[in-house]
Amino acid sequence: xxxxxxxxxxxxxxxxxxxxxxxxxxxxxxxxxxxxxxxxxxxxxxxxxxxxxxxxxxxxxxxxxxxxxxxxxxxxxxxxxxxxxxxxxxxxxxxxxxxxxxxxxxxxxxxxxxxxxxxxxx
Amino acid sequence: xxxxxxxxxxxxxxxxxxxxxxxxxxxxxxxxxxxxxxxxxxxxxxxxxxxxxxxxxxxxxxxxxxxxxxxxxxxxxxxxxxxxxxxxxxxxxxxxxxxxxxxxxxxxxxxxxxxxxxxxxxxxxxxxxxxxxxxxxxxxxxxxxxxxxxxxxxxxxxxxxxxxxxxxxxxxxxxxxxxxxxxxxxxxxxxxxxxxxxxxxxxxxxxxxxxxxxxxxxxxxxxxxxxxxxxxxxxxxxxxxxxxxxxxxxxxxxxxxxxxxxxxxxxxxxxxxxxxxxxxxxxxxxxxxxxxxxxxxxxxxxxxxxxxxxxxxxxxxxxxxxxxxxxxxxxxxxxxxxxxxxxxxxxxxxxxxxxxxxxxxxxxxxxxxxxxxxxxxxxxxxxxxxxxxxxxx
Numbered sequence: 001x002x003x004x005x006x007x008x009x010x011x012x013x014x015x016x017x018x019x020x021x022x023x024x025x026x027x028x029x030x031x032x033x034x035x036x037x038x039x040x041x042x043x044x045x046x047x048x049x050x051x052x053x054x055x056x057x058x059x060x061x062x063x064x065x066x067x068x069x070x071x072x073x074x075x076x077x078x079x080x081x082x083x084x085x086x087x088x089x090x091x092x093x094x095x096x097x098x099x100x101x102x103x104x105x106x107x108x109x110x111x112x113x114x115x116x117x118x119x120x121x122x
Numbered sequence: 123x124x125x126x127x128x129x130x131x132x133x134x135x136x137x138x139x140x141x142x143x144x145x146x147x148x149x150x151x152x153x154x155x156x157x158x159x160x161x162x163x164x165x166x167x168x169x170x171x172x173x174x175x176x177x178x179x180x181x182x183x184x185x186x187x188x189x190x191x192x193x194x195x196x197x198x199x200x201x202x203x204x205x206x207x208x209x210x211x212x213x214x215x216x217x218x219x220x221x222x223x224x225x226x227x228x229x230x231x232x233x234x235x236x237x238x239x240x241x242x243x244x245x246x247x248x249x250x251x252x253x254x255x256x257x258x259x260x261x262x263x264x265x266x267x268x269x270x271x272x273x274x275x276x277x278x279x280x281x282x283x284x285x286x287x288x289x290x291x292x293x294x295x296x297x298x299x300x301x302x303x304x305x306x307x308x309x310x311x312x313x314x315x316x317x318x319x320x321x322x323x324x325x326x327x328x329x330x331x332x333x334x335x336x337x338x339x340x341x342x343x344x345x346x347x348x349x350x351x352x353x354x355x356x357x358x359x360x361x362x363x364x365x366x367x368x369x370x371x372x373x374x375x376x377x378x379x380x381x382x383x384x385x386x387x388x389x390x391x392x393x394x395x396x397x398x399x400x401x402x403x404x405x406x407x408x409x410x411x412x413x414x415x416x417x418x419x420x421x422x423x424x425x426x427x428x429x430x431x432x433x434x435x436x437x438x439x440x441x442x443x444x445x446x447x448x449x450x451x452x453x454x455x456x457x458x459x460x461x462x463x464x465x466x467x468x469x470x471x472x473x474x475x476x477x478x479x480x481x482x483x484x485x486x487x488x489x490x491x492x493x494x495x496x497x498x499x500x501x502x503x504x505x506x507x508x509x510x511x512x513x514x515x
């Protein structure tokens with residue numbers, strides 16, 4: 001502390017600016033769709049998507065009692081909206097809310113993966 | 123002359139040896155069955171006497187939610203895949219006899235009383251298609267038209283006496299009977315306004331009542347096939363007592379509705395309960411609290427026990443209800459994703475698929491002890507050939 005306070009005002013400003021930039025970058029990545037679940041959790045989510053969502057949407061996601069979830073089916077739909085559907089469900093239909101076991105970040109990552117396609121649970 | 127005679131004897135004996143060898147290979151098919159390996163699009167043929175695998179067969183497409191019906195001679199299984207595939211399998215030879223892709227997206231099927239017709243229920247295109255069980259040639263197409271030319275997903279397809287098929291329209295809230303008794307051009311009888319979102323259906327083991335489960339309402343829609351003129355009646359109306367149902371992470375299956383002790387045992391939708399209904403007056407007899415939301419409630423063939431599995435995320439548990447006392451006598455925890463159960467024809471064993479452990483477990487239903495387990499790749503449905511002689515299966 002003593003050392004820092006003994007630094008020149010210019011140096012202090014530089015530290016301050018770096019700190020603000022650092023905080024901004026942390027804040028940015030936390031809100032970004034680029035943020036991903038841990039690899040182990042990614043595998044769990046894909047397993048859930050294929051096996052359990054697949055009960056209604058098909059193992060290959062081409063649809064069943066629930067609609068198809070392939071890239072061509074999702075491309076015109078807003079990602080935030082789709083993440084909301086996963087988290088909150090669709091009242092009046094069999095689609096349940098998954099927020100009991102999926103976080104917002106995970107839902108967004110799942111939407112991104114579904115839009116990319118080529119999902120394989122192996 | 124002598125040479126000719128010797129040759130004749132030689133031919134005769136080799137023919138005899140060959141034919142006696144094939145006699146030694148002969149076996150019945152009454153103790154055989156099919157295990158669906160959903161993720162790899164393959165099946166296993168198993169036998170329940172020594173509990174072994176006989177064959178692996180692959181190339182059956184997308185087998186999520188796949189089911190099987192059997193020919194009346196119990197030699198052929200008809201496998202209904204999610205991708206619209208209809209595959210005829212010879213369970214004795216362990217090979218595919220014929221395979222057609224009859225629709226875009228299918229949800230199970232049925233075989234007619236006379237064994238000549240196989241019907242498939244389709245989500246896409248919505249409706250039922252009927253095939254010759256010998257050749258798999260299509261003999262009838264029944265689009266599930268409703269409203270302004272829309273096509274409904276069809277669910278709960280079963281066979282019924284009089285060479286009929288019965289099914290329900292998920293999007294339209296209707297039940298239809300397709301009567302094939304006179305010709306392959308079916309006579310269709312439609313029952314409208316049966317209730318909101320029928321999601322599956324069953325026929326009681328005596329093949330008298332067809333019951334559709336409703337997702338959109340607290341209740342079930344019942345049709346008495348002895349008196350179709352009386353129309354579809356609502357039963358167990360308001361069984362949820364107006365309470366908000368829990369979110370459903372896996373739809374219950376009604377194929378396994380159990381008739382035991384004069385009562386039907388059925389999974390309550392969105393509730394941790396098995397409902398017990400009197401099969402004589404359709405009133406609620408009891409409700410049994412269970413571990414989670416039931417998916418299948420299957421009765422042992424003698425009706426003494428009901429085995430219940432559960433929806434995600436509580437699908438790692440299996441419970442046994444004693445019908446006499448209506449209480450749970452055993453809770454197993456075999457592993458995650460217990461997807462299906464099947465009793466042997468006389469009920470001394472039950473076969474259970476445990477998807478995430480990649481095994482099928484076999485239990486003795488009297489001692490409630492595990493007898494063995496067999497490896498299987500993400501197993502789901504288990505279908506034994508004895509289904510061939512039961513209506514609605």
